[in-house]
Amino acid sequence: MNIHEYQTKDLLKGYGVPVPQGKVAHTDANAATAAEDIGGERWVVKAQIHAGGRGKGGGVKVAESVDQVRQYADQMIGSSLVTPQTGPEGRLVHRVLVEEASSIVKEFYLGLVIDRATQRITVIASDSGGMEIEEVARKNPERVVREVIDPAVGMQDFQCRKTAARIGLTGKQMSGAVKMMKALYRCFRDKDALLAEINPLALVEDGSLVAVDAKMSFDGNALYKQSDITELRDFDEEDPKEVEATGHGLNYIALDGDVGCIVNGAGLAMATMDAISFHGGKPANFLDVGGGASPEKVGNAFRIVLQDDNVKIILVNIFAGINRCDWIAEGLVQAMKDLDINVPIVVRLAGTNVEQGREILKSSGFPFIMAGNLDDAATRVVDKLKGATP
Numbered sequence: 426m427n428i429h430e431y432q433t434k435d436l437l438k439g440y441g442v443p444v445p446q447g448k449v450a451h452t453d454a455n456a457a458t459a460a461e462d463i464g465g466e467r468w469v470v471k472a473q474i475h476a477g478g479r480g481k482g483g484g485v486k487v488a489e490s491v492d493q494v495r496q497y498a499d500q501m502i503g504s505s506l507v508t509p510q511t512g513p514e515g516r517l518v519h520r521v522l523v524e525e526a527s528s529i530v531k532e533f534y535l536g537l538v539i540d541r542a543t544q545r546i547t548v549i550a551s552d553s554g555g556m557e558i559e560e561v562a563r564k565n566p567e568r569v570v571r572e573v574i575d576p577a578v579g580m581q582d583f584q585c586r587k588t589a590a591r592i593g594l595t596g597k598q599m600s601g602a603v604k605m606m607k608a609l610y611r612c613f614r615d616k617d618a619l620l621a622e623i624n625p626l627a628l629v630e631d632g633s634l635v636a637v638d639a640k641m642s643f644d645g646n647a648l649y650k651q652s653d654i655t656e657l658r659d660f661d662e663e664d665p666k667e668v669e670a671t672g673h674g675l676n677y678i679a680l681d682g683d684v685g686c687i688v689n690g691a692g693l694a695m696a697t698m699d700a701i702s703f704h705g706g707k708p709a710n711f712l713d714v715g716g717g718a719s720p721e722k723v724g725n726a727f728r729i730v731l732q733d734d735n736v737k738i739i740l741v742n743i744f745a746g747i748n749r750c751d752w753i754a755e756g757l758v759q760a761m762k763d764l765d766i767n768v769p770i771v772v773r774l775a776g777t778n779v780e781q782g783r784e785i786l787k788s789s790g791f792p793f794i795m796a797g798n799l800d801d802a803a804t805r806v807v808d809k810l811k812g813a814t815p
């Protein structure tokens with residue numbers, strides 16, 4: 426789960442990370458008041474969306490007067506911000522963060538991630554932070570340094586000093602960086618984060634280090650024990666289909682193909698998407714209805730998959746162990762009766778009560794396309810799509 430920059434900064438501030446003074450605003454008038462409250466002569470107005478690259482898309486503006494703060498806020502709030510990370514449709518901006526502008530001398534990068542290969546929290550740092558960090562990682566990987574944290578002893582001071590030295594920080598700045606790394610690590614570990622990123626970590630005019638931009642994301646499977654983080658969730662930033670699916674106990678992830686998938690079990694859902702791709706199709710979603718899928722759950726799965734206008738065909742792939750094929754079949758027939766479904770449906774059923782399941786589908790009178798196995802199902806889906814699009 427992702428949170429906004431202003432929320433991340435609030436959280437990190439509590440752990441002792443220096444961040445610029447700032448306030449969030451939902452209207453241009455509030456933004457102007459925020460700038461007055463903060464004081465000073467220059468402010469930054471920053472669009473709050475769950476995507477980076479805002480600087481490149483016009484979502485980060487330095488204002489020289491309160492009036493300019495108001496203008497920038499007015500332009501951003503309610504507009505759709507397109508950045509290299511949002512896709513062409515962009516993201517609707519609901520609020521901005523107004524901050525005192527920092528006088529940046531140099532931009533560094535500091536991040537913590539969980540490295541899946543070593544299964545450990547890993548520090549990533551660079552002396553070439555800012556908006557081109559992805560480019561730096563690609564073209565000059567030697568400018569990006571890594572330090573792996575041993576979970577048995579946690580982050581050690583020497584590791585922080587070594588990392589700081591490798592990105593060229595010495596003296597007072599080194600001790601600032603060490604403090605910041607330790608604070609970031611404590612927050613990361615306490616809150617079950619998957620990613621914590623300060624970019625830029627800015628060296629400012631007075632010689633101190635400040636987190637000018639910060640981003641964190643958290644492990645969704647740990648949210649049950651992180652109520653303060655759960656409260657920061659912003660449903661406006663999530664796909665409404667995914668939110669609805671979660672409410673129905675379904676695991677749904679929207680993708681950009683045209684084959685809707687309704688499958689039981691995450692592994693089988695992945696295999697189904699692979700099979701579709703292997704035969705030349707493109708899945709429109711990942712969907713795991715889970716074990717013991719009631720007819721009602723199957724109906725919900727259909728409704729959510731069909732909310733995606735790109736879906737031209739649906740593949741239902743059920744391998745029933747805990748599930749029962751007859752229940753699934755009843756759910757399918759009920760969905761056909763309840764919903765206005767005008768795309769072809771390919772069904773592959775296997776496992777418990779498969780004969781009863783097939784019988785229910787056959788005698789329903791609906792034109793289900795029956796498939797024998799997964800490969801057969803994927804082939805039928807792709808053939809049908811080819812036939813349908815001249």
Ligand code: GDP
Pocket residue numbers: 469471476477478479480481485487525526527528529532555556624625637638
């Ligand atoms: P991102 O593009 O979404 O990562 O947004 P950032 O908050 O990182 O802002 C992008 C860039 O704007 C930074 O890399 C800085 O160069 C610049 N920037 C942001 N805030 C300030 C500020 O307070 N002062 C100055 N001088 N530049 C800033």
Ligand code: MN
Pocket residue numbers: 477478555624625638639
């Ligand atoms: Mn940034």
